[in-house]
Amino acid sequence: MIAPASAADEDIALVTNPWPALLLGLSAGAVAFVLGAVVGAWYLPKVGLFLLALVSAGVGVWIRPRAPEILAVAALTALLVYWAMDFETSRPETALLWDSAQLVVGVMAAVAAVACLLVLVPRAAARAVVSVLVLLHFGGILTAVFSVPTPGGDPPAAWLPNELWLRFYRPYLQFVYLNNAYHFYSPEPGPATLLWARVEYTDGSSRWIKVPSPADLDKDPLGQQYYRRLALTETLNSTYPTPVVPDAIRHQRVTAGQQFPRGPIPLHPYFSDTIQYKVPTEIARRTIASYARHIARHSPHPHDPELPVVGVKMYRVVHNMMRPAEFLRPDVDPLAKFLFVPYYLGEFDADGNLKDPNDPLLYWMIPIVPRYSLPPTELRPFQVQVLPDPRKAPIVGADDYLTRHAGSSPWEGDR
Amino acid sequence: MTHDPTERPVNPEKEAVAGGEGGDTAANGRGFRQRLREVVQAWNRFWFTPADPTPLGLIRICTGLLVLYIHWAYGTDLYELMGPEAWLDLPTMNLFRTEFPYMKQPSSWEEEPLPEPTDPAERKELEEFRARWNRDKRQAIALGQTAWSIWFHVTDPGWMLAVHRAFLGIMVLYTLGVATRITSVLTWLAALSYINRGQTSLFGVDTMMNIALIYTMIGPSGAALSVDRLIGRWWQTYRALRRHEPPPVLRPQPLVSANFAIRLMQVHFCIIYFAAGISKLLGNSWWTGTALWWTLANYEFAPLRYPFYEEALRWLCRHRWLWEITMTGGVLYTLVLEIGFPFLVWTRLRGLMVAAAVLFHTGIAVLMGLKMFGIAMLVLLMSFASPQTVRQFVRTLGRAVPVREWEYSATDRRQLLLASLVHACDVSERIRLRERSARP
Numbered sequence: 088m089i090a091p092a093s094a095a096d097e098d099i100a101l102v103t104n105p106w107p108a109l110l111l112g113l114s115a116g117a118v119a120f121v122l123g124a125v126v127g128a129w130y131l132p133k134v135g136l137f138l139l140a141l142v143s144a145g146v147g148v149w150i151r152p153r154a155p156e157i158l159a160v161a162a163l164t165a166l167l168v169y170w171a172m173d174f175e176t177s178r179p180e181t182a183l184l185w186d187s188a189q190l191v192v193g194v195m196a197a198v199a200a201v202a203c204l205l206v207l208v209p210r211a212a213a214r215a216v217v218s219v220l221v222l223l224h225f226g227g228i229l230t231a232v233f234s235v236p237t238p239g240g241d242p243p244a245a246w247l248p249n250e251l252w253l254r255f256y257r258p259y260l261q262f263v264y265l266n267n268a269y270h271f272y273s274p275e276p277g278p279a280t281l282l283w284a285r286v287e288y289t290d291g292s293s294r295w296i297k298v299p300s301p302a303d304l305d306k307d308p309l310g311q312q313y314y315r316r317l318a319l320t321e322t323l324n325s326t327y328p329t330p331v332v333p334d335a336i337r338h339q340r341v342t343a344g345q346q347f348p349r350g351p352i353p354l355h356p357y358f359s360d361t362i363q364y365k366v367p368t369e370i371a372r373r374t375i376a377s378y379a380r381h382i383a384r385h386s387p388h389p390h391d392p393e394l395p396v397v398g399v400k401m402y403r404v405v406h407n408m409m410r411p412a413e414f415l416r417p418d419v420d421p422l423a424k425f426l427f428v429p430y431y432l433g434e435f436d437a438d439g440n441l442k443d444p445n446d447p448l449l450y451w452m453i454p455i456v457p458r459y460s461l462p463p464t465e466l467r468p469f470q471v472q473v474l475p476d477p478r479k480a481p482i483v484g485a486d487d488y489l490t491r492h493a494g495s496s497p498w499e500g501d502r
Numbered sequence: 503m504t505h506d507p508t509e510r511p512v513n514p515e516k517e518a519v520a521g522g523e524g525g526d527t528a529a530n531g532r533g534f535r536q537r538l539r540e541v542v543q544a545w546n547r548f549w550f551t552p553a554d555p556t557p558l559g560l561i562r563i564c565t566g567l568l569v570l571y572i573h574w575a576y577g578t579d580l581y582e583l584m585g586p587e588a589w590l591d592l593p594t595m596n597l598f599r600t601e602f603p604y605m606k607q608p609s610s611w612e613e614e615p616l617p618e619p620t621d622p623a624e625r626k627e628l629e630e631f632r633a634r635w636n637r638d639k640r641q642a643i644a645l646g647q648t649a650w651s652i653w654f655h656v657t658d659p660g661w662m663l664a665v666h667r668a669f670l671g672i673m674v675l676y677t678l679g680v681a682t683r684i685t686s687v688l689t690w691l692a693a694l695s696y697i698n699r700g701q702t703s704l705f706g707v708d709t710m711m712n713i714a715l716i717y718t719m720i721g722p723s724g725a726a727l728s729v730d731r732l733i734g735r736w737w738q739t740y741r742a743l744r745r746h747e748p749p750p751v752l753r754p755q756p757l758v759s760a761n762f763a764i765r766l767m768q769v770h771f772c773i774i775y776f777a778a779g780i781s782k783l784l785g786n787s788w789w790t791g792t793a794l795w796w797t798l799a800n801y802e803f804a805p806l807r808y809p810f811y812e813e814a815l816r817w818l819c820r821h822r823w824l825w826e827i828t829m830t831g832g833v834l835y836t837l838v839l840e841i842g843f844p845f846l847v848w849t850r851l852r853g854l855m856v857a858a859a860v861l862f863h864t865g866i867a868v869l870m871g872l873k874m875f876g877i878a879m880l881v882l883l884m885s886f887a888s889p890q891t892v893r894q895f896v897r898t899l900g901r902a903v904p905v906r907e908w909e910y911s912a913t914d915r916r917q918l919l920l921a922s923l924v925h926a927c928d929v930s931e932r933i934r935l936r937e938r939s940a941r942p
Binding site for chain 1: 545546549550571572574575576578579582583587588589590591594596597598599600602604606607634635636637643644647648649650651652654655681683684687691694697698700702703704705706707708709712713716762766769770773774777778781782784785786787788793795796797799800801802803806807812815816819820825871872873874
């Protein structure tokens with residue numbers, strides 16, 4: 088408002104002296120540094136000094152962005168703040184106090200120092216340096232594009248881009264958040280993933296939490312927060328590939344299904360074992376536990392909010408899309424039960440601890456099977472069967488083993 | 503959209519071929535040097551030609567509005583997504599950002615596993631790490647992420663709300679172009695705070711918003727269509743009028759940095775399209791022509807909850823030929839656009855490619871529900887608009903004001919300031935200032 092937007096506008100600036108702001112920033116940085124060295128706590132005054140130092144230095148640079156001495160003083164100010172923060176971040180007990188802020192300040196100092204050098208060297212050299220930086224920048228973006236694993240690839244991803252990404256570009260791309268591979272809707276546009284959780288209270292009552300819920304659509308006019316919820320659940324899709332299900336694991340699953348207290352839960356007859364058993368990656372497992380904790384803490388009983396939660400059963404639910412032929416059928420709609428494919432992610436306590444890590448049904452699909460009006464066939468329970476092509480047979484319902492497994496129906500009493 | 507006349511044709515190879523021919527070694531050497539010089543000149547022209555900052559100013563305003571909406575919407579979910587007990591809670595987030603292992607790739611075809619350490623303490627540490635991440639810590643290149651967020655550090659609900667509101671205020675200033683060099687950096691850092699804390703709730707719009715923020719921060723996005731510029735214009739006019747000079751012609755000065763930022767945005771946009779296009783070629787449904795169907799029939803994204811939409815799909819399914827033509831046509835449109843755009847947008851087909859991309863993203867916004875993502879892509883697409891088009895658009899906005907004269911007295915300071923302000927605001931040049939004492 089009072090300073091030029093760039094050096095080219097300098098002749099129209101109202102304020103042209105950057106030194107008061109710069110010196111104020113430098114002094115604040117120096118005081119913060121001394122305070123950091125002498126006093127352990129006093130975090131709030133220190134934060135104030137950090138902000139004052141950085142913003143003042145920024146104002147100085149804004150007033151005269153192409154003066155090397157200004158950039159040098161700004162770099163020094165940022166460095167002082169960085170060192171002042173280091174008194175806390177270097178100690179294990181306060182390491183996380185403002186470590187990421189320190190990272191930003193370090194980057195600011197580095198940018199100001201590089202800018203200082205750039206304005207000092209001749210224009211041709213500065214352009215050469217900027218050109219190299221441009222190439223490095225887009226080179227990094229390309230490594231992010233080409234280091235994504237391909238489906239079924241052996242090796243899963245290109246070695247060289249991965250190596251460059253891991254060893255050279257990762258810190259930069261992560262800091263500026265330019266890590267996206269831009270593989271939108273590829274290789275295939277997949278179905279949405281939902282999270283369904285059954286919360287059980289000490290009195291034995293329960294409720295279902297579904298993410299996202301239709302209510303999320305109304306949080307803002309353009310549905311932004313609804314899509315954020317969809318992204319939350321999409322994270323749960325991170326699973327290890329299942330080339331084969333070991334016999335022992337399958338046997339345990341089948342046996343547990345046969346002996347399930349509320350009645351048998353067979354394997355899904357229309358999906359192979361490798362599709363029915365999906366083990367989440369470590370990062371997904373920790374995310375699931377965190378989601379379970381969140382649900383347990385923020386889903387009070389509808390009638391008695393004080394009632395403690397005793398368990399949260401979590402399901403990753405893939406909502407399959409209807410095929411074109413199914414759109415012609417009057418007995419199928421986009422919310423047909425059998426289009427929902429749940430995977431059991433475990434039962435958690437209120438602190439997000441998995442109650443039974445050895446549950447034989449853990450990470451297995453819990454089938455919801457369409458019931459077709461077909462001529463009677465010989466059923467062989469707990470075995471994958473080839474049934475008559477149901478696409479032309481009328482659907483008369485669905486065998487909902489999810490309700491049996493969870494202990495209550497997810498189709499009623501939605502959040 | 504028209505071509506930018508300041509842009510010279512950028513086809514280094516073609517130019518180089520035209521420039522260099524030679525029969526002997528010396529001539530070949532000269533030819534090579536000549537070609538190299540031409541490539542360097544083409545590179546210079548592409549990146550370092552001064553350009554009107556008006557398009558960048560317009561992109562800043564649109565980015566600012568987008569950023570404001572996105573972060574205003576966070577307000578309804580601040581504690582659910584950013585708080586210490588968020589869906590991804592702070593202890594888990596801290597574990598990810600400080601300890602997530604980035605593993606080495608094998609440097610040979612057959613890599614031997616590392617021997618177990620003999621030191622019990624080291625072995626215990628490795629076992630604990632293995633229990634958490636199912637990885638050998640010694641094989642990790644790095645642990646944790648280089649990511650910043652204020653929400654890693656500010657967790658008290660009251661302070662969170664205060665910081666959130668302060669960020670919204672900064673974003674308003676950025677949108678208006680107030681102290682843009684500072685507010686653009688602060689806005690980007692604020693946006694990164696939400697991105698890095700809510701890592702499991704991100705989608706395409708965050709990626710595109712971040713790209714627009716980075717390049718408007720690098721470039722002089724406050725040099726046009728901003729309060730910064732307005733005050734500059736005001737001050738410039740005031741000084742001229744005070745000296746009894748005619749009011750100055752106030753056009754933004756072409757800047758190398760404006761061109762540089764626009765070019766960065768354009769190249770990045772091309773990479774996005776190219777990556778999105780070629781990665782689709784790996785998918786069966788993009789080959790069989792059914793990919794579009796799986797996006798249109800996705801209940802969570804497409805407007806399937808509206809009966810008219812569901813009925814339209816049912817009608818389409820009843821007409822196989824029409825269905826096939828629509829789906830295959832849509833897939834072809836997507837692939838040709840995404841793969842062709844990065845090459846054709848630099849040719850005379852720029853207008854066509856940009857129009858096709860506008861249609862594409864409008865379709866995504868309407869039929870796939872990703873409204874904000876569509877808007878973010880359109881904002882980035884604006885980098886391909888020529889400065890003339892943008893300036894014309896801005897002038898058209900002011901056409902509603904009738905042409906008129908504004909009299910002032912150079913001896914009255916208040917009148918002088920007011921007249922200067924009127925002239926500064928008059929981007930469409932509809933108002934002519936006239937000094938009262940200068941009248942015949």
